[in-house]
Every structure is written in C-alpha cells, then in structure tokens.
Amino acid sequence: MVAMSQAVGKAVISLCTGLEDAExxxxxxxxxxxxxxxxxxTLMFLTKEAVRLATGSVATGVACAGCPPLADLVARYAAAGGSYLVCPLCFDAKALSAQTLVANATLGGTVPLWQWIGDDPVVTFSY
Structure with missing residues (x-):
C-alpha cells in the first residue's frame, strides 16, 4: 500500500491520446x-488528438465496463479547480475553433507550461 500524505504542490498530466484510446x-x-x-x-497538458477533449462535448462515453463516464470525470476535474493547457500547434492543425474551448482551458505550448510550473516541485504523469 502506498503511504498517503497531505497533498501539496502541483501535478501535470500530459495526455496525447484522444478517444481513439478511451481507456x-x-x-x-x-x-x-x-x-x-x-x-x-493540477494542469492537464493536452497535445495531438487529446486537444479535442477540451472542446465542448467531445469528452463523452464510457471506456470499459465498470469505468466511470468520461463526462463525469471532466465535471469533477473542473469542480476541483483543474485546468487544461492545450497545444496551439496541435489545435490549429485540426482546424478547431478557440470559441469551442471549455472554460478551464487555455491555448498554450511548452513555454507557458514551464511558466506555470515555475520553480515549484511538480509530480508529472504522461499518457
């Protein structure tokens, strides 16, 4: 069992996969x-196909039996104050409109990512 401690600091989850791999x-x-x-x-850095997840109603469906609906996870993430940084190169390559971004999403690449991290300790995950 993993020892749990008081959560402090920042977390970055980098996601490059879209609904082609819903799990x-x-x-x-x-x-x-x-x-x-x-x-x-917490910040999710969305690249490649994952940029679509920060637009309107794309993040829907259930990945597997017993998995929570993706829309529920998206709502919980927003309610907990989570935000998205969406790669503008990937976003523009898919001819998506910035007007379709969800409220907690911002277009930004690696420089804004590093600025967000700053000198703080950060836990990172990549999918």
Whole structure:
C-alpha cells in the first residue's frame, strides 16, 4: 500500500491520446481528478488528438465496463479547480475553433507550461 500524505504542490498530466484510446484517456482523467480533488494545483497538458477533449462535448462515453463516464470525470476535474493547457500547434492543425474551448482551458505550448510550473516541485504523469 502506498503511504498517503497531505497533498501539496502541483501535478501535470500530459495526455496525447484522444478517444481513439478511451481507456488511456479515462486513466489520465482519473489521475488528474485524484490530484485535483486532493488539493493539488493540477494542469492537464493536452497535445495531438487529446486537444479535442477540451472542446465542448467531445469528452463523452464510457471506456470499459465498470469505468466511470468520461463526462463525469471532466465535471469533477473542473469542480476541483483543474485546468487544461492545450497545444496551439496541435489545435490549429485540426482546424478547431478557440470559441469551442471549455472554460478551464487555455491555448498554450511548452513555454507557458514551464511558466506555470515555475520553480515549484511538480509530480508529472504522461499518457
């Protein structure tokens, strides 16, 4: 069993997979929700196909029997204060509109990612 301590610091979950691998997306959101709900300042960095998840109603469905609905995880993530940084190169390559971004999403690449991290200790996950 993993020892639990008071959650402090930041968490970054990097996700490059979209709904073509719904189980991987679900796992990434479970990790992000867990971090955010435990009080960590949490950012999901979305690249490649994952950028679509930050637009309107794309993040839907259930990945597997027993998995929570993705829409529920997205709502919990937002309610816990989680945010998204969406790769603008990937977003533009898919001809998506910035007006479709969810409220807790911002277009930004690696420089804004490093600025967000700053000098703080950060736990990272990549999917």
């Amino acid at each position: 991987k997306v679900t796992v990434a959101f479970l990790v992000a929700v867990g971090a955010a709900e435990q009080g960590r300042t």
